[in-house]
Amino acid sequence: MTQNATPSLKIHINGWSLLDEADPATEAGLRTHLSAIKNAGFQSYCWSPDNPKLKELLKEYRLRFGGAFDAVKAEQFAPAIAAIMAIDNGPINCQLADEDTPIEEAIELTLTLMAEAKKQNAPVHLEVHRDTCTETPEKTAAIMAGYKAVTGEDPSMNFDFSHPAVVKHILAKDYLSRLLTPEIIAIFQRSTLWHIRPFNAQHCQVPITDGNRNFSPEYLACRPFVRQALKHWLQGPRPTNELWVMPELGTTHEYKLSCFPNIWEDTLALGQDIQKIWAEELAVLSLRKSKS
Numbered sequence: 001m002t003q004n005a006t007p008s009l010k011i012h013i014n015g016w017s018l019l020d021e022a023d024p025a026t027e028a029g030l031r032t033h034l035s036a037i038k039n040a041g042f043q044s045y046c047w048s049p050d051n052p053k054l055k056e057l058l059k060e061y062r063l064r065f066g067g068a069f070d071a072v073k074a075e076q077f078a079p080a081i082a083a084i085m086a087i088d089n090g091p092i093n094c095q096l097a098d099e100d101t102p103i104e105e106a107i108e109l110t111l112t113l114m115a116e117a118k119k120q121n122a123p124v125h126l127e128v129h130r131d132t133c134t135e136t137p138e139k140t141a142a143i144m145a146g147y148k149a150v151t152g153e154d155p156s157m158n159f160d161f162s163h164p165a166v167v168k169h170i171l172a173k174d175y176l177s178r179l180l181t182p183e184i185i186a187i188f189q190r191s192t193l194w195h196i197r198p199f200n201a202q203h204c205q206v207p208i209t210d211g212n213r214n215f216s217p218e219y220l221a222c223r224p225f226v227r228q229a230l231k232h233w234l235q236g237p238r239p240t241n242e243l244w245v246m247p248e249l250g251t252t253h254e255y256k257l258s259c260f261p262n263i264w265e266d267t268l269a270l271g272q273d274i275q276k277i278w279a280e281e282l283a284v285l286s287l288r289k290s291k292s
Helices: 027-040 054-061 074-085 103-119 137-151 162-167 172-179 182-188 217-234 263-291
Strands: 008-014 044-046 068-071 092-096 124-128 157-159 193-196 242-247
Touching: 008 027, 008 263, 027 044, 027 054, 027 263, 068 074, 074 092, 074 103, 092 103, 092 193, 103 124, 103 137, 137 162, 157 182, 157 193, 162 172, 172 217, 182 217, 193 217, 217 242, 217 263, 242 263
Parallel strands: 008 044, 008 242, 068 092, 092 124, 124 157, 193 242
Antiparallel strands: none
């Protein structure tokens, strides 16, 4: 991709962040989700492709789609990818296998996953996530190394940094040095999908605001990391020259604490701040180019 073209950002919303607002299994609930995303000035939606009205309504609301699936067996890959690609060809997220899946098996699954993705011309990313084969940084590194040893290439990865931060109890002062290592940066820069859920050493999800439109201390501690990650991506090869960023705040699985503000409102605040940071870093990049 030419570095002269202006890169674009798509704020990619997980239906998970809107579950407290409506149930997307119904047409009315799905419309609530899509209209909220459209009204926010965001660009895309992630959820199960099962709703028969999904493709039609995405077109009506002029939104893109990038799906997600989890799988533990290779035979699950082809139908899951095909179902998502039948809706749209945005970046796809895969949570693969289990935390106790042996490394060699995880490598073989990753090889098969990426081969099927290429076969379907699908932009599938393997997510770094707890309770999957990428649960720890060591497992993730071994899978990436094993994949590259066979193919000569890095696998497409979606780095949800909240998970290794919690697994390793990484404090804010060490986010950049321990999470954005040179090896990770190089692979991150070739991704077109990024799930960012602000975190700290003990919590993989922190509140974005105090409920009164002021950023929380926890988010402010994580915000420099968000900025640096976006800066790294903009300075890289920028495949497709487009990055889909999911401001991912969860409503279920005990991610949401009772003291948190409304999850969708916090997601909205995070998505808008990512847009702001992106614009600032893009302006810096453009200024440097104009002086070179």
